Amino acid sequence: MIEMEVTIQREDGFHARPASEFVKIANKYRSTIYIKxxxxxxxxxxxxxxxSLALGKGEKLALSIDGEDEEQALEELLGIL
Structure with a gap:
């Protein structure tokens, strides 16, 4: 299991387009992925x-990934955040 705190770096926050990209990537992996x-x-x-989280630039969240492909999922998902 990987758990880490992440800060949103995108200038425009985490609106519909990056959220959609995140979910598309997350669903490629078998690991469970949670955000707190x-x-x-x-x-x-x-x-x-x-x-529903309405994440803006500079906001912090906890990302938790657990499963056989957690390392690959983390690497790809961090590129969006």
Whole structure:
């Protein structure tokens, strides 16, 4: 299991397009992917849940990935955040 704190770096925050890219990539992997922000824990494979976080630039979240392909998933997902 990989757990890490991540800060949103995108100038325009984490709106619909990057959230959609994140979910598309997350769903390629067998690992479970969770995001936690302000005590709210959501699946990183659900666009609706991800959009409900309304993440802006500079905001922090906890990313948790667990499974056989967790390293590959982390590497690819960090490129979007």
């Amino acid at each position: 922000r302000n005590e709210k824990l959501i699946s990183g494979k659900s666009i609706l849940n991800l959009m």
